Amino acid sequence: MHRILALLLSLLMLMAAPLVRAADSPRLQILNYHEIANKSEAQIPGYAVTPTNFVRQLDWLKNNGYRFVSVDDVLADRAGKKPLPDKAVLITFDDGYKNFYTQAYPILKMFNAPAVLALVGSWLEPASGLVAYGDKKVSRDVFLSWQEIREMRASGLVEVASHTHTLHEGVPANPQGNSQPAATARLYKNGHYETPAEQIRRVEADLKRNSDFLHRMSGQKPRVMVWPYGSYNRDVAEAAARQGMPITFTLDDGPNTLNTPLWKLRRLLMENTTSLADLARELKVRESLKPVSERPGKIMHVDIDYLFDKDPAQTERNIGLLLDRISAMGVNTVYLQAFSDPDGNGAADEAYFPNRHLPLRADLFNRVSWQIKTRTPVKAVYAWMPMLAFELPKNDPAAKDVVVTRPHAATGHVSMGYPRLSPFSPRARKVIREIYEDLGRSAQFEGLLFHDDVTLSDYEDASPEALAAYRRWGLPGDIEAIRNDDDLLGRWTILKINELDNFAKELSDVVRRTHPALKTARNLYASVVLNPRSEVWYAQSLDNSLANYDYTAIMAMPYMENAADPAKFMRDLFDNVAERPGALDKTVFELQATDWRNNQPVPSEEMADTIRNLYRWGARHVGYYPDNPFKDHPKPAVLKGAFSAMTQP
Template sequence: MTTRLLPVLWALLLLLPAARAVADTEEELTVLSYHEVAEPGQALVPQYAVTPTDFVRQMDWLRNHGYHFVSVADVLAGREGKKPLPDKAVLITFDDGYQSVYDHAWPVLKMFHIPAVINVVGSWLEEKGTVDFDGKRLPREQLLSWRELRELSQSGLVEIGSHSFDLHRGILGNPQGNMQPATTTRRYLPEAKRYEDETSYRKRVQADLERNDALIRRNTGKAPRVIAWPYGRYNKTTREVAERLGMRIGLTLDDGANMHDTPLWALRRILVEGGMKLWDLEREITIRNQNLSDNDRPQKIMHVDLDYVYDADPAQQERNLDRLIDRIARMGVNAVYLQAFSDPDGNGSADAVYFPSRNMPMRADLFNRVAWQIRTRTQVRRLYAWMPALSWELPASNPAARDRVVTLPGEKTGRVDMGYLRLSPFSARARQAIREIYEDLARSAPFEGLLFHDDITLSDYEDASPFGLKTYQAWGLPASVQEIRKSDDLIGRWTILKINALDDFAMELADVVREQQPTLKVARNLYARVVLNPKAEVWYSQSLDNSLARYDFTAIMAMPLMERAADPGTFFHDLVNAVNDRPGAMKKVVFELQSVDWREDNRPIDSKELADQIRSLYGMGVQHVGYYPDGLFSNSPATGVMKTVLDGKPNAPATR
């Protein structure tokens, strides 16, 4: 969380209850992340430099307002059940090991008897003369000396943590030349035209962390118990390596509170920036204590087809990407659903992907490049990888390619016939192939969320594959779709079990991705008909209640023209009322609007009409809105019109 959010957060605080939350919803531990303690004119990175006066004021304010400074030993003892942490516990941390910390922070820590952690980059400390500091040369004396670090360590107040040996830098992350965090990026090898494999990646991370562990141990006599992940990036591999080396505590820059169940290896920190005053720090801490994060802010979402950016000519593809980046910036959205698969024939099923994959052809190595450009060149705070769950057209050589959903013939009045080619969720072979696709996606690029395509569905005539029939029999049902359909009671039971089986598989795929993207949020597309018509749960094996319980966000396809609604206004009101009937649901529901009329040769919806629909939804208390598709080359919807509604705030107060 940064000071860019503070005006929004100040408005939010006016709405928060004055009383503290009950114990099980309070933040267990506040962790503050400092860098330099220096005047702006002397700071190496002024944005993250706190003046000596502000630092002492902040420590004094914390002490005077009931906060209790704790050590690493206290945190570990609390989690081991040996001694509970005090109320309003706070841990002070410093990253990078600047000389200014010794000159200006250390006297204050000693005076107030404040425990702290200083996380150091070994390669910087081993340099002579100058240090390669993120691409620029820095005099070595501007970093702590080993003599000073030993003094700090031996004081009993300061714990020396690891910030890696040489992972605090960028490495080549894609063929297009983007430099990305070395800790979690699989290095692109241009000579071989491939990425380092998982074995090489793990060995590189392990060698680095082992080297810094040995360096700190040799120079201070103590092994580090803490690692601050460089740039806040970490994954299952880095965590496992660090934990085996005895670094049980991992410090991140993730948003949100440290609750009783927050893993020690992913403790969230408040980044204290230059210029933050006491009231800024108080707001940040108060927000964390309410366990709010960026995900609680109203989302304004652009749903992007990467197929429109792709071009066989790399130069034209880059021009298309620049056009997209400019369009996102001018649209005013703060979240993007970005297609990670390729569907050039438009049948809703994936023919290829935009990242290296074991099981699918790669149309172009494009997802990483576009995701990185969006995250670093636009105002977007949340980027979701948009992926199918079942609709994969695997190569014929893949044994799982034939394990498809089987649809029986029959009357399907009232249903939307998707026609997607889907793999059977009941085939172990198909599930494994899909898991591997998601594993490859997760390793390919950093992103914050996962949007499941609208293919998490089975009709009441599906799935009649041998895999499905065997599963139904295991559920205590007839091994025949025809027999099940003869009984309303059996259909009801069958539908509930299918809904849960589909959602279970989606959660399984999300867990695969979380191994590389630990803070992942999960959204899914849901048909509006399921929300409006109880019978539709049977037709689609989808449920709003189940979706609200299982997914972080449910993106309802609020598309009246696609649903052939007689009156769009009534359609939207009915959807909103259905969501409001479920307490707390509105904060987890996205209303995704259509920007073209697919029934009329993809005729663009008038931009003013679309903007008015969003304003109307805001007026009804809707928090999260999006639209699909985005007309990259037709300026449809028009950025000038949409920015006026997307760049503003919902009429109704949101949770953030």
């Protein structure tokens, strides 16, 4: 009887105990508004939410169980003192427009909804007259008065945050004169880039100036930093923390959980066209923890080598042609070459961004990436880079630290045709890390695509550093001895796969210093998916790839694989991916646009049919390579219709 009573008591206590949410469960939604105004009265009509729609949105949130919270509530939750309510929402406003006081503030009071108000010091510094606002001047009366700011702050409902003093603008960021966000771009002036140290000193001085200014004028020293244009990186976030602002807001996609650092809290941008249905759908996506990688990718894979011309004017015309094709094709993602391979051997001889180790062919990656992001509907640009396939200048000490292939007949096996640096050489790894670090500092982009060189055959690597690594793994320091024992061969393959994937993660982390929201993708050979034995030949694995990268871009290229039946090849490839739970959400089927056996184009109609088939079977992400703008192949008029068969969820 006592045991039964004890069991019942335990069950009652369990039922009464509050549910503890996992650290990665959705914890907080943050909405980002700008103006509450009719479009005709707004400074930026696209970001202006009408007063009526603002009321409807807050009312919808309240009626659907969302609870408005403050920065103090967020900090109490993080400190473990008081958990946030379910479906917590924090409301933020950028820029400090007058209509925040006249239109938003009365509604916030009615709903008892706290708000964070991010202020640009240079727009508020003059008491009257005109203010430099982007490329124009506007009346100081467009913005809040200090009396209004102090009144709202005193209410306890509005928290003042910093939106920088003079960094809400663009600065020249490349030789072509592209204007990019001042907080994260390296200023290009008088033929030179500022150094990373100079950039951080410039940004931190501005943050300090604005923090001191807001403290003096409002009576509150800001503890929240809101990045203009949502553009930030780890370096500027650390500068903000040094100036007393450890909390920073971005415009990154995704939910905020206990695992989301306070220095990169994500916000949902509210626009003039945001309907209640849009709001409900977006919140549901974020609450489901659905990553960006699950949203359909329509991908064009682009060679800058095609665009480069010794005549800069012709290069610009070529870029313009590409931009027109991207818009006409209906893609939303571009894999963009950041290296140069003029001899066509698959390895990087030069780079399209300034760096410490490779010759600069032309400072073009920043230019092309920015033009794509600002002049086409594309949502994400991925920097396409080798991981190992670099041909360094001969005077670089690491140039000799190459992958060594043991002599073999190659019958039934894979011989990698391009030179690579050894991943087992500390000297080579350091050089590659520095190249990636320079890439990260050179341009605005959203992801990395690792080239198909993330591979080692079953006769590689036989360099001295590699053989020493095998001995540390408990294997013989001799490839032939390993290959003659199936157990050792299997173990060696798994360890090589992990070594390559770990190095990819190491390089990704280097770039995340300047691109904290970075996504990763890697090319994978189709035979790895179709034939388990080929994992040994390539040191690649679909399962490992799905676990270690946001996307796996399988080279779904039947002609490259000499498939007897291309249609069956594609169906078998899809079925092998689909049998893995969740794999389709993270897999790109990358089609070939050229039959390299005869250098003839694969017909656009055939490519379109394949895309439609993949979508019909259940594929979510489809791309193609290469795009040839000069031969108009593939034809946008044909492929756009196929791509449009997949819509955003």
